[in-house]
Amino acid sequence: MVPFLDLKTQYFQIKEEILAAVTKVLDSTQFVLGPEVKAFEEEFAQYVGAKFGVGVNSGTSALQLALLAAGVKAGDEVITVPHTFVATVAAIRYVGAKVVFQDIDRESYTMSPEGLEAAITPKTKVIMPVHLYGQPVDMDPIMAVARKHGVLVVEDAAQAHGARYKGRGCGSIGDLAGFSFYPGKNLGAYGEGGLTTTSNEAFLRTLRMLRDWGQEKKYHHELLGFNARLEGIQGAVLRVKLKYLEGWTEARRAVAKRYDEGLAGVAGVVLPKAYSDRRHVYHIYAVRVKDREGFMKFLADKGVSSAIHYPFAVHTLKGYSDLGYAPGDFPVAEQVASEVVSLPMYPEMTDEMVETVISVVKQWSATNKPS
Numbered sequence: 001m002v003p004f005l006d007l008k009t010q011y012f013q014i015k016e017e018i019l020a021a022v023t024k025v026l027d028s029t030q031f032v033l034g035p036e037v038k039a040f041e042e043e044f045a046q047y048v049g050a051k052f053g054v055g056v057n058s059g060t061s062a063l064q065l066a067l068l069a070a071g072v073k074a075g076d077e078v079i080t081v082p083h084t085f086v087a088t089v090a091a092i093r094y095v096g097a098k099v100v101f102q103d104i105d106r107e108s109y110t111m112s113p114e115g116l117e118a119a120i121t122p123k124t125k126v127i128m129p130v131h132l133y134g135q136p137v138d139m140d141p142i143m144a145v146a147r148k149h150g151v152l153v154v155e156d157a158a159q160a161h162g163a164r165y166k167g168r169g170c171g172s173i174g175d176l177a178g179f180s181f182y183p184g185k186n187l188g189a190y191g192e193g194g195l196t197t198t199s200n201e202a203f204l205r206t207l208r209m210l211r212d213w214g215q216e217k218k219y220h221h222e223l224l225g226f227n228a229r230l231e232g233i234q235g236a237v238l239r240v241k242l243k244y245l246e247g248w249t250e251a252r253r254a255v256a257k258r259y260d261e262g263l264a265g266v267a268g269v270v271l272p273k274a275y276s277d278r279r280h281v282y283h284i285y286a287v288r289v290k291d292r293e294g295f296m297k298f299l300a301d302k303g304v305s306s307a308i309h310y311p312f313a314v315h316t317l318k319g320y321s322d323l324g325y326a327p328g329d330f331p332v333a334e335q336v337a338s339e340v341v342s343l344p345m346y347p348e349m350t351d352e353m354v355e356t357v358i359s360v361v362k363q364w365s366a367t368n369k370p371s
């Protein structure tokens with residue numbers, strides 16, 4: 001049996017350290033923000049290559065507050081992709097902005113720079129590319145368009161802890177970036193958590209106020225803020241885990257390499273693309289198959305779990321139907337969403353598990369003789 005995800009094995013490997021760190025927070029009664037969060041903010045920002053980090057209560061808040069700090073207001077336009085987790089799009093809606101979709105590239109599954117400039121209007125405030133699956137977006141052309149038109153860039157780095165583009169950390173390339181520490185993410189808290197990175201001091205100040213009721217000095221509320229603070233326990237857990245992240249990321253990359261090699265040329269299965277100038281951190285290892293349902297059932301029958309990230313392009317979802325788009329508007333995103341399947345991927349996968357997945361996928365290919 002190969003589960004899709006396993007958080008327990010990792011937890012038991014670091015349990016003693018985690019319990020000591022959590023106990024320290026409990027003993028200090030610094031339950032919200034506090035020294036562990038502050039230290040984590042500094043360590044994580046440094047890890048990413050940004051000057052500052054602001055710990056918040058979720059990746060969604062990290063994006064929402066980044067948009068607010070960027071000055072996005074009701075009626076402004078924000079450009080993002082329809083092939084992402086809905087939180088990307090929800091964050092834009094929460095700040096009252098209009099969502100403008102830009103289709104994805106058919107190889108990287110991330111924002112296509114093609115036609116991006118044509119999507120810019122006088123109302124465009126922010127471009128928000130998503131480093132989906134841990135694959136760094138081709139940022140250079142996007143930054144070039146943004147700079148040319150005086151538009152800011154907010155990276156959705158919720159799946160891209162430690163990913164790099166041409167040597168630069170994802171989360172340090174745009175003006176602001178949002179990370180998620182949802183438990184299943186590459187760096188996961190033991191609860192909810194997120195963080196916004198920036199290297200701009202004015203944004204830093206606004207972000208700190210926004211997450212804490214709009215105050216810098218207690219009870220001097222300068223703007224409409226939120227209760228969006230990161231908890232002390234999560235800060236402590238994340239500090240422990242950050243020390244291991246590089247090792248875990250290399251383990252993910254090793255699994256991906258075995259999949260790449262073991263599944264190369266297997267008929268009917270399109271593998272994810274890796275670029276030599278980008279460090280993919282494989283939050284998700286997504287292949288594409290035509291008969292997804294049959295593929296997933298075949299795997300499940302042989303004890304291999306798989307998942308879909310994500311089955312529907314956002315503009316085709318009922319809850320987002322009022323954005324003014326219709327099926328057919330973004331053909332690449334729609335096709336990719338209809339074909340992607342995520343294979344098991346986590347650092348603790350054994351060689352035997354990886355070989356099992358490869359062998360089962362090969363059996364499917366041989367049995368189904370896809371063209």
Ligand SMILES: *Cc1c(COP(=O)(O)O)cnc(C)c1O
Pocket residue numbers: 058059060061084085087088130132156158159179180181182193194
């Ligand atoms: C997980 C995720 C988010 C939201 O993060 P939460 O911590 O769950 O709020 C945003 N964007 C993407 C691409 C994500 O994967």
